[in-house]
Each structure stands twice: as C-alpha cells, then as structure tokens.
Amino acid sequence: MVSAGLSLGIGCSAIAVDPASIVPLDRISESHRERVLHVLGDVAAAVPLDGSVVRSRPEIYEFLLDEMPFTSDVVRALGRGEWRITRDPEDPDPASFTVLDPGGYVLRFDLVWKEPGRRVYLTRGSFNMGMLPRLEGSTVIEMRMEPGEEGVRTDATVYLRVETPVYSALSKGFRSAVETRVKAKAGFFIQAARWVAEEAAARPDDLVRSA
Numbered sequence: 001m002v003s004a005g006l007s008l009g010i011g012c013s014a015i016a017v018d019p020a021s022i023v024p025l026d027r028i029s030e031s032h033r034e035r036v037l038h039v040l041g042d043v044a045a046a047v048p049l050d051g052s053v054v055r056s057r058p059e060i061y062e063f064l065l066d067e068m069p070f071t072s073d074v075v076r077a078l079g080r081g082e083w084r085i086t087r088d089p090e091d092p093d094p095a096s097f098t099v100l101d102p103g104g105y106v107l108r109f110d111l112v113w114k115e116p117g118r119r120v121y122l123t124r125g126s127f128n129m130g131m132l133p134r135l136e137g138s139t140v141i142e143m144r145m146e147p148g149e150e151g152v153r154t155d156a157t158v159y160l161r162v163e164t165p166v167y168s169a170l171s172k173g174f175r176s177a178v179e180t181r182v183k184a185k186a187g188f189f190i191q192a193a194r195w196v197a198e199e200a201a202a203r204p205d206d207l208v209r210s211a
Contacts, residue, residue: 015046022040028113032112036140040140040161041161043159045158047182049183052153053154056198058147060197060200064192069087071189085098085099096109097189104128107186118144118145122140127182128181129177133167135167139160139182139186140158141157141158142156154190
C-alpha cells in the first residue's frame, strides 16, 4: 500500500503511481480509462483508509455496495447519518451514485472495475474545507475485500488529484487538513455498507422495521 502523503505545497512533486497496477486499463471503457489516467497522472495524495472487519456475510456486504441508495436510506433510518445517496434520474446507471453530505460535500462515484475481492471507483466532486476554499478534486479509490472466519476484512486507498488551483500554493502545514477531510469523506460509502451489513446480521427483524 502506498503511504499517505500530500504534495500540495510549493516544490513538492506528484506521487508516482502505476495505473496498470490498480485497474486493467485495457478492460475498462475508453472514457473511464481517460479519467483514470487523468487522476493517476498527477496524484497529490495517496490516502489509506482505515481497515476494518465487516461482521456479516460477503454476499450481503456486496449487495449493499451495489445498492448504495438503499444503503443510505437504512443509515438514515438507523440514525447513523444524514448523507443522501442517489442515482441520476436521467442516467440511472446502477454502477454510479452521488453522495450528498449536509456538512458540505458532493461526490459522484462510478464503479469502473469489479472482481472478486476488489473494486475500483472513480469520483469527482468537492469537499468543504471550512475556513479554506472549497477543494475540487477527482479520485481513484481502490477497495479490497477478503472474506474470513470473522467476516469480511476491508481496506482501501484513495488517490487524489487536486483540481483547485489555489491549493497548489498551500504550505505543508495544510496537508494534514486536506488528508483528514478526504479520509473522512471519500470512504463514507464503505462505512455505510458496513453499518447496515452488521445490523442485518445482528438484528434482521429490527432492520426491516427501520427500513
């Protein structure tokens, strides 16, 4: 796994990433391939998300990742968050969804690669940075899953390309703020699916009533 580190300050270079090691470029669409190369050609940060064990069956967790609008509805019903995840009504691609956070960020996710134990998403959107300007960016998220006796062990890495010009002049002191925000927000969908999967495993009747 690539260690986290931001290259947003003056004099800092982008992180070198081999796109072919993350996604099979010859097996995804041309439009997705162009976007993957755009992001991975100028990676400002490679942010590892905290790993966890989802105490549920793999097929349930996979279903919830495939049906994120449903998953977010259950998360709100359980009182675990106010995020809304929707599909574009004009282009309801089942492999795409948009996350809307009342705290101030919007991210469009496109699943570009899926195989046993691994998924790769493309995202584009913006992050609310508080007192700082809004951060516009694109990411490639590589998510890994490994079923075991305790459940499904997951981890992921977010590769971020910064699109907001002002951030190219930020000093190193602001790096941790950007990294923290990306880490907290970009991986929400992984955490949401975990909450619902574990609730379904522990209290299936209560989950049905909540939903």
